[in-house]
Every structure is written in structure tokens, then in C-alpha cells.
Amino acid sequence: xxxxxxxxxxxxxxxxxxxxxxxxxxxxxxxxxxxxxxxxxxxxxxxxxxxxxxxxxxxxxxxxxxxxxxxxxxxxxxxxxxxxxxxxxxxxxxxxxxxxxxxxxxxxxxxxxxxxxxxxxxxxxxxxxxxxxxxxxxxxxxxxxxxxxxxxxxxxxxxxxxxxxxxxxxxxxxxxxxxxxxxxxxxxxxxxxxxxxxxxxxxxxxxxxxxxxxxxxxxxxxxxxxxxxxxxxxxxxxxxxxxxxxxxxxxxxxxxxxxxxxxxxxxxxxxxxxxxxxxxxxxxxxxxx
Amino acid sequence: xxxxxxxxxxxxxxxxxxxxxxxxxxxxxxxxxxxxxxxxxxxxxxxxxxxxxxxxxxxxxxxxxxxxxxxxxxxxxxxxxxxxxxxxxxxxxxxxxxxxxxxxxxxxxxxxxxxxxxxxxxxxxxxxxxxxxxxxxxxxxxxxxxxxxxxxxxxxxxxxxxxxxxxxxxxxxxxxxxxxxxxxxxxxxxxxxxxxxxxxxxxxxxxxxxxxxxxxxxxxxxxxxxxxxxxxxxxxxxxxxxxxxxxxxxxxxxxxxxxxxxxxxxxxxxxxxxxxxxxxxxxxxxxxxxxxxxxxxxxxxxxxxxxxxxxxxxxxxxxxxxxxxxxxxxxxxxxxxxxxxxxxxxxxxxxxxxxxxxxxxxxxxxxxxxxxxxxxxxxxxxxxxxxxxxxxxxxxxxxxxxxxx
Numbered sequence: 001x002x003x004x005x006x007x008x009x010x011x012x013x014x015x016x017x018x019x020x021x022x023x024x025x026x027x028x029x030x031x032x033x034x035x036x037x038x039x040x041x042x043x044x045x046x047x048x049x050x051x052x053x054x055x056x057x058x059x060x061x062x063x064x065x066x067x068x069x070x071x072x073x074x075x076x077x078x079x080x081x082x083x084x085x086x087x088x089x090x091x092x093x094x095x096x097x098x099x100x101x102x103x104x105x106x107x108x109x110x111x112x113x114x115x116x117x118x119x120x121x122x123x124x125x126x127x128x129x130x131x132x133x134x135x136x137x138x139x140x141x142x143x144x145x146x147x148x149x150x151x152x153x154x155x156x157x158x159x160x161x162x163x164x165x166x167x168x169x170x171x172x173x174x175x176x177x178x179x180x181x182x183x184x185x186x187x188x189x190x191x192x193x194x195x196x197x198x199x200x201x202x203x204x205x206x207x208x209x210x211x212x213x214x215x216x217x218x219x220x221x222x223x224x225x226x227x228x229x230x231x232x233x234x235x236x237x238x239x240x241x242x243x244x245x246x247x248x249x250x251x252x253x254x255x256x257x258x259x260x261x262x263x264x265x266x267x268x269x270x271x272x273x274x275x276x277x278x279x280x281x282x283x284x285x286x287x288x289x
Numbered sequence: 290x291x292x293x294x295x296x297x298x299x300x301x302x303x304x305x306x307x308x309x310x311x312x313x314x315x316x317x318x319x320x321x322x323x324x325x326x327x328x329x330x331x332x333x334x335x336x337x338x339x340x341x342x343x344x345x346x347x348x349x350x351x352x353x354x355x356x357x358x359x360x361x362x363x364x365x366x367x368x369x370x371x372x373x374x375x376x377x378x379x380x381x382x383x384x385x386x387x388x389x390x391x392x393x394x395x396x397x398x399x400x401x402x403x404x405x406x407x408x409x410x411x412x413x414x415x416x417x418x419x420x421x422x423x424x425x426x427x428x429x430x431x432x433x434x435x436x437x438x439x440x441x442x443x444x445x446x447x448x449x450x451x452x453x454x455x456x457x458x459x460x461x462x463x464x465x466x467x468x469x470x471x472x473x474x475x476x477x478x479x480x481x482x483x484x485x486x487x488x489x490x491x492x493x494x495x496x497x498x499x500x501x502x503x504x505x506x507x508x509x510x511x512x513x514x515x516x517x518x519x520x521x522x523x524x525x526x527x528x529x530x531x532x533x534x535x536x537x538x539x540x541x542x543x544x545x546x547x548x549x550x551x552x553x554x555x556x557x558x559x560x561x562x563x564x565x566x567x568x569x570x571x572x573x574x575x576x577x578x579x580x581x582x583x584x585x586x587x588x589x590x591x592x593x594x595x596x597x598x599x600x601x602x603x604x605x606x607x608x609x610x611x612x613x614x615x616x617x618x619x620x621x622x623x624x625x626x627x628x629x630x631x632x633x634x635x636x637x638x639x640x641x642x643x644x645x646x647x648x649x650x651x652x653x654x655x656x657x658x659x660x661x662x663x664x665x666x667x668x669x670x671x672x673x674x675x676x677x678x679x680x681x682x683x684x685x686x687x688x689x690x691x692x693x694x
Contacts (some may be wrong), residue, residue, distance in 0.1 A: 028383035029463040050382035067465040067514050071474065090474050092514055137485045138440040164514060167478040171438060171485070178444060182533040185443050189537035193544035200548030204555035207524075211559030215566035222570030226577030233581030243340030244592035248599040253597060253608065258617040270625040280618050 022055035032098045034061040044098045061107055067164055068093045068109070070116045074170065077128040083177065085133060086272055087169040091116050093156065093163050100160030111163060119155050121168050123148040137171050143166065367398040374410030376458040379403070386461060405541055407458040412521060414472050417480060418448035419526070436531060437481050443489040448526040451476050451507065453518045460517025475514075476523075477508040490532075496525050 026166045031147050035042040037060045053060070074088040082183045093116060105111045126134055127144045136144065145167055153163035173181060245252035265272065276284065321545040370393055371377040377389040380404045389404075418435030419428045435446045453472060455461045465471050483502040484492055490500055504523040511518055530538040602609045 027378065029385050029459075030466075031383070047381075048384035048385075055663070060485040064466060065465065067471070069467055069471060069474070070471075089525065090478075092471070097575040110412045113409070134440070134442060137438045137442065141482055141485055147536070165510070167475070167510070169474055169478045170433075170481060172436070173444075178535075181442065181444055181533065185530070185534045187543040188443075188538040189534065192342050193537075193541040196541070196544035197551075198546045200544075200551035203548070204551040206315065207552065207555035207559050211555075211562045215562050218563075218566045218570045222573040226573045229577040229581045230584075231585040236581075236585045240592045244599075247596065248602065251599055251602050251606075254613070255598065258613055261617055261621050263371070265621045267624065268488075268626055272622070272625050272627045274627050274629050275606065275630060280622075281616070 002158060012256075019055065019129055023052050023058060025053060026035045026050050030064060030066050032063045032065045032095060034063070034098050034102055035059075036234075041102070042240035044102075048231075053056075061098075061102060063095050063098050063101065063107065065095065067092050070113045070120075072117050072120065073122060074172070075124070075176065077125050079136060080129055080130060080132045083133055084174050085128065085136060085170060085173045086170070086174060087136075088172075089120060089124060089166060089168050091120050091152065091163060092165040092167075095160060095163050096157070097160030100158070102160070105276060112159065115159055116152070116156065116161070116163070119152045119163075123151045123166070126166075133173075141168060141171070167246065227241055296675055300390040329412070339464045348591075354546045363398050367395045369396065369404055369406075371406065375403045375406050375408050377406050378458055378462055380405065380423065383492045385463070387609075388458060405462055407455055407461055409455045409458055411455045412452050413469075415451045415453070415469070415476055416449070417451070417473070417476055418446070434477060435486050438487045439484055439693060440486050441488045441493060444531050445484065445492055445528060447480065447488055447492070447528045449476065449480055449503070450522075450526055452521040452524075454521060455517060456519035457517035460515050462515060471514060471516055472511065472518060476503075476507055479503050479510060482506060489674075492528055500525050549556070 025033070027046045029048045032044065033046050033051075034044040035046070035053055036190065037054065037057050042058065070090050070091040072094060074086045076084045079085055093112075095112075101107065101112070124144070127140075127147055131144075132139055135141075143164075143255070149163055149166040152166055156163045165236070172178075227285050245256075264270075273279075320634075346451075370376065371389055371391050373391050377390065377394055379386045379389060379396050379402055382395065396404050411548065419430050421428050430448075432446070435448055436444055437447060437655060439445050451472070480503050483499055483506055487495075487502075500523045501694060503521050507523065508520045511520070529535070
């Protein structure tokens, strides 16, 4: 009796648990759910929270509602000038329509990734093909991303996928091209280095030349001033001598000559060969005239 | 990773551990419950409504207690602590119910509610182009990430560090899967986009602008994904030319310094030359001025002296003339070396060793050389007087004598 009551109680508990677990389900903030009743999709837009379903008849398929990533491998694409660039891109996407997604991709993420890779690759290839390397790397980078995102998004909607963003992660040159880029960079730098050094030499030469010019001008100016000053002095002196000598010209020439003799013969190594007949010696021969 | 870090789910929660411990207790409790229940039901049946048996009552109380304790444990398992800087996001049946802040909190116990905690203060770092090794403190390069193309199709090596923190816990939890990978990818893309539209030299010279550009671009991208993070800083750790061309770049840098050096050297030369020239010019002027003044002064002096003499000369011209002449000649002859030659005698054989005479005069001593004379004069030469003063006079006398036949 007691035993059967216990069994009954346990049975009730079991039934309750089973019923609850097969009729009540929760949807997380990060999930989308498709409710399938006997193979037919019943609904797919349950909000996060708790929901009810028919036990056993209804089955659930869960999908991630967050933004997901498809990281493509780097692909070589030809540019307009027939150069290869390695383009590494990634796609941010989310399941926008779980029903379509479920029906077209079968609900597997790897399948969706494959589709997305195909879509973005062809879009990127087209855009890169149209442009030279410089545009791909620089000017049109944002534009390419926009165009490819828009195109991929439009295409992916068919699979219930929203493409949030297609971004070029890396755009690199293949190794052998990189080497020639390095060569060019080296050449460019040595050109700059030479230019800089030549500029230095130019500036230095200019500075030196200017300094020398200034020096020459300064010295020549000083010479001019100096000589004219000396000339003035000489002129004044001449005038003074002239004024003095003019009073007694004959005596001046005697006086000046005698002074000059004194000045001229004043050293021991000035040797004079003297003729005794000179007037100076007249008294040496005989004391009277 | 700590149990309360972003990304970790609730099953690492110590409360969860506590719950599982409670569960094992429950097993025991259930076993005991089964035993008690048998007694309980039996007692009720047998004893009727009023007079309960002591044992039955006791087991009833025991069962009630156990149920109460179990319920209490279950309810207590809803307690959790939100640490400083954390947010607790409470999910009720998977739906976001509330966001709680620091302190002791309680949620409806599992499976009704669960909590996910996110640290919104912690600043995380993402490294692009290198990985720092925490253990050795060194860095490992990741060239694949670091090497990138610039606008002028050069290759540059850049290392970036990005610091971010979670600004919106619910966005961070619910909007994007693989948040960290997403941030890394977006960073790389943003860096390359910004560097891709800058020239090589621009990147070297405007690091701050590049950092700022990357930060803005990155925030824009991440906001469009609604990752719920805030980029705090983008730091360019290193920007340099790749290893292959480093030497050439270094040389260009040196060349720039060489240019400055050459200029400075020239400036130094100019700074040396010009003041010296200025000095030399000043000296020339001063000398000229000195010359002028001295010339004039001398002329004046000479003129005055002459005028004075000329005044006296007029009074006795003949005598003065004679006197001046003789005085002058006296001075002249006394100072110089003289050789007395009577030309009228027509002495053809006269030989004067001038060079020796000059040398002798220079030595200012007695002339030791034998006078080069006629043969008959030789015995008439007395020994020369020594002495500097008398030397020249005696010599002249002697010569006069010997040379005169």
C-alpha cells in the first residue's frame, strides 16, 4: 500500500517533469529557434524567453543569432595591370531569416560559410580586376569593401543571411614582387640620401662663398678708406712741406740734401771710396788756400 | 581566465559548484526521504485523522524538514556576488531580465534564471604585428601582420597595440560571437586601411595622426557590429622600414644629419671668417688713420724745424751753409767705412777686396787682412793698432799713406 503510493507519487513527478521538459522550451538572447511540427515549419520568430510546444510532435532547431565570422584564406587576385595581390578578407554575417537559412543552407554553418566565401570571392575578384594595385591598397579600398558588402548582402539574402560587413583584412604583394618593391625602396632612399647630402654641400658652399665675399668686400672697403686716409695725410704733409720750403727754396734743397746724406750713410758697412781732391779735404792737403 | 571574466559562462560560477554539491547532498536526502515517506504514508493510513502515532509524527516532521531544507538550499543557490567593475546580466529563461551592479545579489535559482558576469572595467590589449611573451618579457615578431603596403606602394613594418574595454555588457554578450577575434580582425583591417591611404613618410612623421585614424576607424567598424567595446587607445609600438631596406633608410637618415652637419660646419667657417675680416678691416683703418696723423705730425715737425733754421740762415747764409755742410760730412764720414783713393795719381793696379772689407766692418773689429798693396809698400806697414774705436781712423791713415806714392 505504502509502496504503491510511493510509486504513484514518483510516477506523477516523472510525468510532470517529462511534460514540462517536452512542452516548455527557452530561447536564449543569442539564439533563434525554428519549431517544426511533423516536418512542417510552424514558426521561427520566437522572442527570447520561455515558450510552449506540443510534446513529441514539435521539434526544435536552434541557430545562433549573433554576428558570425567567415574568415577567408588569402586569395591571389589579378589587378588591372596584371599584377597579383594577395587579398585576405573576412565576412561578418548573421542569420537574418532562420527559415530561409534552414531551407536553403540546411542550417549548417559550414555550408553557409562556403556560400559566403564563393559570393565574396567573386565580388572581390571583379572589383580588384577593375583596379590598379594602388587603388586596391589605397584609394578604393573602402569603396571595394562597400560594393562587395552590398553585392554579397543582396545575394546572401536568398539564403536568409545578412552580410554585415566584408572587409579587406590584408592586401599584400606576393613575395617575389615584394623583393622588387624592396629594391625600389632602396633605390629611392639612396636617391634621397644623395639629394640630402648634395643639398648639404650646396648650402655649405653658399654659406662659405657668402662669408668669403663679405670678407673680401670688407677688406677692400677698409683698403679704400685706409688708402684715401693715407692720401689725405700725405697731401697735408706735402702742403706743409711745400709751405715751409717755399719760403727758402734754395736753402731747403741744401738742408734736405744734407739730411738725406746723413740718413743714407750711417752704417759701418757703407763703404765710401773717397777722392782726396774733394772740397771737404782741401785743408788736408795744405792748411791754407 | 578568471571565472568572472567576459566570455566565461555560468557553469564555472562558484555558486554553480555549490549547487552541484547541494545536488549530491540531495541524493542522500532523497534516499532518506524514500525511507521516511514509507513510514509517513503508512502512519497516516493506519492512525486516521486524530490520534497520530509518535513515530509517524516524527517522520512527518522529518520529511517536512528535509523538503524545507532542500527548498532553502535551492533558493540560496540564487545568491551571487558581483565584483567591483563587473556587471551581472540576469537571463530569465534565456531572456535578458536585468543588469545588476556591484554587491551581493540574488536571482531566481536555476533553471529559472541564470547570471552571466562581465568585467566592464578591465582593459584588455590586442597586439598586431607582435606577441609579447609575458614569461620572458620579450617580443616575438609576426611579420605577416606587421608588414603592410602604403599608399605609395612601399612596404612598412608596423606594430600596434590596441586597448579596449567593454562598454556595454549586454551587447558584448549577445551581439557577436568570438568577440576577441572580431576585434583583432577589425583592428588589422583598420590599420591597413589607414596605412594604405598614407604615404610611407607620412606614417613615419605623423604617428599620432595614424593612431588617431585607426582608433576612429576601428571604433566605427566595431560599433557597426555592435560588439559593445570601447577602444581606449591605439598605440603604434613601432613603425619602421622592413629589415631588407633598413640599411638604406638608416643611410637616408644619416644623410639628413650630414646635410645639417655640412651646413653647420659652413656656418662655423663663416662665423670664423667674418669677424676676423671685420677685425682686419678695423686694423687697416686704424693703421691708415695712424699713418695719416703721424705723417702730418712729422711734416709739421720737419717744417717747423726747417723754418726755424731757415730764419737763422738768412742772417748769415755763407757761414751757415759751410757749417752745415761740414757738420754733415763729419757725421757721414765718421759713421761709415772709407777708402781714400787718389785717382789723379792714375794708380791702375788698385785692388780693393770689398767683400773682405765689408765683412771686417761688420765684425766691428780690427781688420786683419793685409792690405792688398804694391810690393814696395809691404815693409812700411806697422802692426795694426787694436781697439774698435781707433781702428778705422788708423786704418784710413795707414791706407792714405801706403796708397799715396
